[in-house]
Amino acid sequence: MVCIAAFIILCLMSVIVAFLSIFRRDIGKRWWKTFKKAWGCVGKRLTLQKCETGFKEDIKNSILSKVIVKKPKLVKPISVGIEVVAVLIVLVTVWSLVEGAKAGLALWSLGTCNVQRPEACSLSAEVCSIDGDSGPKNPIEAIGYWFSDWGEIFSAIPDKFRDWDNAQLDLRGIMVHANVDKNAKSAIDIFDPGCSVCLQSYRAQKETGFFNEYNVLLVPFPIQNGDGEFKYKNSKMIVEYVMASVYQGNPETYSGAVSPALDIIDRIFMEKDEDHKSYQKLFNDYYSAEEAEEKIKSWLVEFGYSEAEVGEIESRAKSSEIAEIIAKNNDIVVNNIHAKGIPTMIYEGGKHTGAYKQ
Amino acid sequence: MSDFDYLAADDIYLDSACQSLRPRPVIDALNRYYTExxxxxxxxxxxxxxxxxxxxxxxxxxxxxxxxxxxxxxxxxxxxxxxxxxxxxxxxxxxxxxxxxxxxxxxxxxxxxxxxxxxxxxxxxxxxxxxxxxxxxxxxxxxxxxxxxxxxxxxxxxxxxxxxxxxxxxxxxxxxxxxxxxxxxxxxxxxxxxxxxxxxxxxxxxxxxxxxxxxxxxxxxxxxxxxxxxxxxxxxxxxxxxxxxxxxxxxxxxxxxxxxxxxxxxxxxxxxxxxxxxxEKRTKADKKNLADCSQRLFDFLKSQPRVHLLNEEANPTMSFYIDGLDSHMLGQALSNEGIMARTGYFCVHYYLDHVRHYPPLIRFSFGYHIRPSDIDKTINVLERILG
Structure with a gap:
């Protein structure tokens, strides 16, 4: 065990000395001599040859040789201590390597290095994460979560090799353009009206002409945490109204031109009130549920709908039909697309997580 | 011995089997060649x-x-x-x-x-x-x-x-x-x-x-x-x-x-x-000192239950190992005390390692430079190590 621990320490020290050598060649030269011997020994052992003294012995001996003459009785406990520390180093390192591999694999397959709390991963693109539940409450649960994370990671790996076909996903949403250009490539953009990263992404998409380049289907998705709560308190209501607006009249004939859905999204992401507060922020932090709903309804009137039509949209928004559409969308996003955070976009046959960048 | 006057009192050189210390006349002869x-x-x-x-x-x-x-x-x-x-x-x-x-x-x-x-x-x-x-x-x-x-x-x-x-x-x-x-x-x-x-x-x-x-x-x-x-x-x-x-x-x-x-x-x-x-000029006293020093250390090592001495009899070259203690570590510990001794298999890997299956050993080897005080100190350090 000391041997593996020594190998790990040797690796770490080699990196440190290599770095140090850049600034202090004399120190580097001295240490490299020791390391060359140690690495030579590692090489011999890997090829099943004998090595009389290696780095392991050198480390242990240099410590014990200092105490054996003065305190010979301490040699045994210190020796045991070194072995224990070595075991800990190995365990921690193995655990770190496994965690590192897990994080790397998760980052590659799911787009985040933290499966349970995607937002907490600083290596991934900035997203509004679709978090799991409140997390483990005891070590046994933690082990269960650890294994379920691996399950999620492995189940998402095929996605990396998948040629995404938007038509097959069968998502419902808002077509950005009323008259779809049959020659343009299709794109799906999953967003939450309350998500600030989605706001940034939407603005970038507009600015760079993403919506003109692709036939974009905007899929509103109110992020729901593992505990059942919605991440942004008014998102669910907004999504219901948006989807109800899309599906007013004959669902087969809906289009951005006749639907106020795009106008609602556009206003939330792009506009501010008279106090220069972003509507997204107002919906997230200031409006109560009632105020938020009234605001949406007032916008619908503003967009040219009569009171009766607004009432119709309202009742549709609260209908089981819309609830089912949203639920179906959510199921596809979570279980088919394996989105761990949004915005998630699908275009050019690939899945892209995080704010849109040209 | 005056021919080893360069050897400090606290330097105890016990590796003569590898190379002996050079007495002054030898060093002088070499210097004479280079300078004269x-x-x-x-x-x-x-x-x-x-x-x-x-x-x-x-x-x-x-x-x-x-x-x-x-x-x-x-x-x-x-x-x-x-x-x-x-x-x-x-x-x-x-x-x-x-x-x-x-x-x-x-x-x-x-x-x-x-x-x-x-x-x-x-x-x-x-x-x-x-x-x-x-x-x-x-x-x-x-x-x-x-x-x-x-x-x-x-x-x-x-x-x-x-x-x-x-x-x-x-x-x-x-x-x-x-x-x-x-x-x-x-x-x-x-x-x-x-x-x-x-x-x-x-x-x-x-x-x-x-x-x-x-x-x-x-x-x-x-x-x-x-x-x-x-x-x-x-x-x-x-x-x-x-x-x-x-x-x-x-x-x-x-x-x-x-x-x-x-x-x-x-x-x-x-x-x-x-x-x-x-x-050829070594006197009986020189030889006796070498033999006495060898005998004293041999007797000490032989009397220690944890010491496995390979020698059957006293000799200026003695090899041993101590139960439960790594010889290379001991070599370092002795070095910390100013005692220079060889550790390992001394290029006799086949017999010591593969035939006898000994762990790495310590070897004390004396030359005519050895002083009774060197043996005193070595025994003292070993006594402390052995507890």
Missing amino acids: HNSCGERVKYAWGRKTDELVEDTRDALLKFLKLKSRDYFVSFTLNTTYGINLLLQQLKPGLFKKVMTSDIEHNSPFLATMTFAKKAGIPRELMIRERDGSINLSNYDFKKALVVVNCASNIDGRKLLNLKDLVKTVHKQGGVIIIDAAQAMAHSSDILEKTEADAICGSAHKVYGPSLGFMIVRRDLLPKIETSFIGGGMVDDVDKEKYQLSAESPNHVYTKFESGLQAWGEIIAFGESLKWL
Whole structure:
């Protein structure tokens, strides 16, 4: 065990000395001599040859040789201590390597290095994460979560090799353009009206002409945490109204031109009130549920709908039909697309997580 | 001892089996060469060169005299060390002359490995002889017919001597074999075993005999027909034509050039002569001090239950290990106390590791520089370690 621990320490020290050598060649030269011997020994052992003294012995001996003459009785406990520390180093390192591999694999397959709390991963693109539940409450649960994370990671790996076909996903949403250009490539953009990263992404998409380049289907998705709560308190209501607006009249004939859905999204992401507060922020932090709903309804009137039509949209928004559409969308996003955070976009046959960048 | 006046009181050097400390006269002789007559030997006519040649010749004579050997039977060549000397011989002995090559189990890697490569090159078997606890070889167990035998006459583990060396030499010669002696460990304190030997060659190292870093070969003149020169260069020839040459060694007075290719370490050779003179001057008191120090440490180590001493009897070279303690660690601990001792397998991997399965060992080896206070301190430190 000391041997593996020594190998790990040797690796770490080699990196440190290599770095140090850049600034202090004399120190580097001295240490490299020791390391060359140690690495030579590692090489011999890997090829099943004998090595009389290696780095392991050198480390242990240099410590014990200092105490054996003065305190010979301490040699045994210190020796045991070194072995224990070595075991800990190995365990921690193995655990770190496994965690590192897990994080790397998760980052590659799911787009985040933290499966349970995607937002907490600083290596991934900035997203509004679709978090799991409140997390483990005891070590046994933690082990269960650890294994379920691996399950999620492995189940998402095929996605990396998948040629995404938007038509097959069968998502419902808002077509950005009323008259779809049959020659343009299709794109799906999953967003939450309350998500600030989605706001940034939407603005970038507009600015760079993403919506003109692709036939974009905007899929509103109110992020729901593992505990059942919605991440942004008014998102669910907004999504219901948006989807109800899309599906007013004959669902087969809906289009951005006749639907106020795009106008609602556009206003939330792009506009501010008279106090220069972003509507997204107002919906997230200031409006109560009632105020938020009234605001949406007032916008619908503003967009040219009569009171009766607004009432119709309202009742549709609260209908089981819309609830089912949203639920179906959510199921596809979570279980088919394996989105761990949004915005998630699908275009050019690939899945892209995080704010849109040209 | 005043000849080791440079040795500080707290420096305890116990690694003479690797190389002995050099007494002042030896260091002075080397310095004299560099400061008073630095010159190429064997090839110049100026005064410094003649002086160098004269002193080098003195060393050759002194070495034969040291072992009571006659110059009409033997000559001395100088080389790098014992290992180099053995290899020079084995690489140039005509392989077709031998039916097998033999060595013993307690050999230093120097003959142990060289006999391996010889056997491979000659396509003949290699046989390992078992050394008895007293160092001798039971001759009746082996057939030496047309055998090349390479053995040490004193072990670098515990100093045990090849007590029946003379009988071995006689037996080998009687059966048409050739015997080469590794004298590296015997020369300093057990040279009596080699006196008047009739072995075909003796290889040793000056640096284990209080001399500078240098090797020597004492070779029987009648071995030369069995040598096929293949390691050759400057200093070895009297004439060179386009495709042929005339070896200087063909002349009886320059036969030593057979193994001396290129420029030699003249200063070291001369200083080696001084070390032999110095060694012959050791008094009974010097020898008694060495024996007493060896005996005291032997008695101490033997009395410690945790100490596994390999020696059967006191010797200036003693090897041991301590139960439960890594010898390399102990070596470092001793070094922290100013005690310099060798740890490991001392180039005897086969016997110590693979035959006896010992853990790495500690070796204390003394020279005439040893002081009773060194033994006091060593025992004191070991007592503290052993608790």
